[in-house]
Amino acid sequence: MGVLNSISSYIATDIRMAAPILLAGLGLLLVNWSGLLYIGAEGTMLISAFAAVAGSFYLGSVWAGLLFGMIAGALFGLIFAFLTVTLRANQTVVGVALNVLGASLSATLNRVIFGVETTIAKIDTFETMAIPGLSKIPVIGPAFFNHMPIVYLAFLMVPLISFFLFRTQQGLNLRSVGENPRVSDTLGINVYRTRYTASILGNMIIGIGGAFLSTGLLNFFTEDMVSGRGYIALAAVIFGKYKPAGVMLAAMIFMAGNVVSNILQVSGAAIPYTFLTMIPYVLTIVALVVFASRAVAPNALGKPYKRG
Amino acid sequence: MSKILEMINITKCFPGVMANDNVTLAVEAGEVHSLLGENGAGKSTLMNVLCGLYRPTFGSIRLDGEEVKFSSARDAMARGIGMVHQHFMLIPTMTVLDNCLIGAKDAGKFVLDRKTTAEKLTELIEKYDMKVDLNAKVGSLSVGQRQRVEIIKVLYRGARILILDEPTAVLTPQETLELFEMIRSLTEHNFTVLFISHKLNEVKEISDKVTVLRQGCVTGTYKTDDCSVEDLARLMVGREIDLSVKRAEREKGEILLDVKNLSLKNAEDQKRLLEDICFDVREGEILGVAGVDGNGQSELVECLTGMQVASSGEIVYKGQNLRKMKTREIMSNGISHIPQDRQKTGLIMPMTLVENFALQDYYREEFGKSVYLNWAAVTEHSKKLIKDFSIKTPSELELAQNLSGGNQQKVIIAREISRHPELLIAMHPTRGLDVGAIEYIHQQLVEQRNKGIGILLVSTELEEIMKLSDRIIVMYEGKIMGTVKPSDITIEEMGLMMGGQALESIRAKKAV
Numbered sequence: 001m002g003v004l005n006s007i008s009s010y011i012a013t014d015i016r017m018a019a020p021i022l023l024a025g026l027g028l029l030l031v032n033w034s035g036l037l038y039i040g041a042e043g044t045m046l047i048s049a050f051a052a053v054a055g056s057f058y059l060g061s062v063w064a065g066l067l068f069g070m071i072a073g074a075l076f077g078l079i080f081a082f083l084t085v086t087l088r089a090n091q092t093v094v095g096v097a098l099n100v101l102g103a104s105l106s107a108t109l110n111r112v113i114f115g116v117e118t119t120i121a122k123i124d125t126f127e128t129m130a131i132p133g134l135s136k137i138p139v140i141g142p143a144f145f146n147h148m149p150i151v152y153l154a155f156l157m158v159p160l161i162s163f164f165l166f167r168t169q170q171g172l173n174l175r176s177v178g179e180n181p182r183v184s185d186t187l188g189i190n191v192y193r194t195r196y197t198a199s200i201l202g203n204m205i206i207g208i209g210g211a212f213l214s215t216g217l218l219n220f221f222t223e224d225m226v227s228g229r230g231y232i233a234l235a236a237v238i239f240g241k242y243k244p245a246g247v248m249l250a251a252m253i254f255m256a257g258n259v260v261s262n263i264l265q266v267s268g269a270a271i272p273y274t275f276l277t278m279i280p281y282v283l284t285i286v287a288l289v290v291f292a293s294r295a296v297a298p299n300a301l302g303k304p305y306k307r308g
Numbered sequence: 309m310s311k312i313l314e315m316i317n318i319t320k321c322f323p324g325v326m327a328n329d330n331v332t333l334a335v336e337a338g339e340v341h342s343l344l345g346e347n348g349a350g351k352s353t354l355m356n357v358l359c360g361l362y363r364p365t366f367g368s369i370r371l372d373g374e375e376v377k378f379s380s381a382r383d384a385m386a387r388g389i390g391m392v393h394q395h396f397m398l399i400p401t402m403t404v405l406d407n408c409l410i411g412a413k414d415a416g417k418f419v420l421d422r423k424t425t426a427e428k429l430t431e432l433i434e435k436y437d438m439k440v441d442l443n444a445k446v447g448s449l450s451v452g453q454r455q456r457v458e459i460i461k462v463l464y465r466g467a468r469i470l471i472l473d474e475p476t477a478v479l480t481p482q483e484t485l486e487l488f489e490m491i492r493s494l495t496e497h498n499f500t501v502l503f504i505s506h507k508l509n510e511v512k513e514i515s516d517k518v519t520v521l522r523q524g525c526v527t528g529t530y531k532t533d534d535c536s537v538e539d540l541a542r543l544m545v546g547r548e549i550d551l552s553v554k555r556a557e558r559e560k561g562e563i564l565l566d567v568k569n570l571s572l573k574n575a576e577d578q579k580r581l582l583e584d585i586c587f588d589v590r591e592g593e594i595l596g597v598a599g600v601d602g603n604g605q606s607e608l609v610e611c612l613t614g615m616q617v618a619s620s621g622e623i624v625y626k627g628q629n630l631r632k633m634k635t636r637e638i639m640s641n642g643i644s645h646i647p648q649d650r651q652k653t654g655l656i657m658p659m660t661l662v663e664n665f666a667l668q669d670y671y672r673e674e675f676g677k678s679v680y681l682n683w684a685a686v687t688e689h690s691k692k693l694i695k696d697f698s699i700k701t702p703s704e705l706e707l708a709q710n711l712s713g714g715n716q717q718k719v720i721i722a723r724e725i726s727r728h729p730e731l732l733i734a735m736h737p738t739r740g741l742d743v744g745a746i747e748y749i750h751q752q753l754v755e756q757r758n759k760g761i762g763i764l765l766v767s768t769e770l771e772e773i774m775k776l777s778d779r780i781i782v783m784y785e786g787k788i789m790g791t792v793k794p795s796d797i798t799i800e801e802m803g804l805m806m807g808g809q810a811l812e813s814i815r816a817k818k819a820v
Binding site (some may be wrong): 185186 | 397
């Protein structure tokens, strides 16, 4: 029983850790399918992680915090769309700029609002929500059905976004804009509006991932706390071949590396701690090297569109 | 018959240009009405006005006698005007069905109804006998099939008037015939077709009426039966033109270029781009390379000019194998190259003519020593070329991008011919040019041939190939389908070869 219980808890950890990456990956998916190449997910997650803590602190509810996080994400999405769609700035450069902006703005606001003291402001955070009945199943219950609400939301969004992209008119229109905006234009689709919407909604979902980091996995904000998850999400999208289920699989695999590193640390293996924490990142790089060339990105990804 | 469409006194001004000047066009229901004109005559502008992409500066459009105003392509589509663009508006990674569904407006439906749409489309496909698999990815279809998908797409959206913009430019002769049958079947069902083209024979064959445009103005609307091809040519160009070329018969010359078993593999997926290509070019002959665009012609020329290294085989020229030589070595050996895209690979658009003229030979002693360019010499050379080749430009310091297409092409031809080559490789030398410029370039090529220069002429224009070449090779998917003399072959046989049948098998079938 002991082994089964540990496995169950490892799976639970993997799922919990994968949730923010999955959310960021799904958000990126929407942005990418509209033909926008966004590498600023790290920045969006940071600003949202901070906004969520601030919201929860001032309004006393973690849900208000989540709303703040989503609004912050949406604002980043709006800035990105304005610069790259309307002004047709280089999407990679703007993405880098938003990463820097997210990191520095969240750090600055954090110091302004919470000061530089070491004491942590007490805030409302997400709590686990056991699913009645299902969570009582031995081994499976604790692994899958005893999580925080955002975790359920993240995994529920996989089929939802998949359905949206591949089974609805709006999803088809969105993908056509990402594949060839001129075709969409001749068929009466508003390319600019589609890209704005995708950027704002996508960044909102990325923002949920950021908010979950600071109000779900942890209960405070620290500078650079996203620590590369935004980039891992980027890799998960490519590894997952621009499909929601693929992104989910990728997020789970990358974070399983995290679980392995935890196990090794606890078991007292004679490997320095710093090497163990590298595992998920190394896994990401290896996955990218092996699979990146086979991924089929939307055809117009990264290319600005000008009418007429 | 009633007038389904009238465009009355349409004038469209762009800054500095009057693209359409008081154009009036009346089209009757169920007819094929051609719009004939050279590049830049205003055909596309007029059609863009009709399908809602441009708004006319003056003038009005009437559909069934009722005045209409379009502010977008969607407005025009809603009134039954559908355009099949020259460059297909399809997404290759999606299925035919999905391509038809993009942007569809079935009154607020959120979930795609693929089943009902597929049924409707199948009905259309069967009615007009179009033979298209709805679940195939568009990327796997042939060019002819893609065009059918475009037509189905427009029909599905409820078009009654179809605008076909240069639809035959990308088709083999057989596919063109199929298209014409489809057009006839559509007009039998009372659809109206506007056929835009600059190809006289096709206009003559398919249309009931033709409206000729020249420099933005209508020269007139005629019944096609009342005009000969020569009449149409004169109306289009505005003067008598000589469509024939004078060529002196020549003795068979020495072999100049001998290509043996040349093959090229794609480095990424090992796909064979060129397979066992064998041919030779002799002194004083034009060897035409025919074929539908994208069947290995670019790769062949790139291998010959050193821009790619062929995987195997030999390119023998003057006793040397050129296969692994660098472009500079090849070019300095008496070979000149007119590249396929004058704006991308032929000229540097933001540079002056003087600079463009110097590009190929700047390193030669007459143009400068060590690191210095002798600008005086280069300028002198440029002035001479501009005069000799009657290039229309305000001065030799004009930027290449400010010249018309025909004059840009003349700059390249002047540069390449003035190097006194022994072998000239010319790729699509007349693509997108007007009749006058084509005439001039054809004369130049024949003149060079008569001087004893060997010419490899790659072109997708079958008429051009048949008219100029002494011998022709036909390429299909990187292979040579046959080597023929223009006098020994029919257009139909050429078409079959361009579609992938080897000459022997065609002849064998005929013999049976």
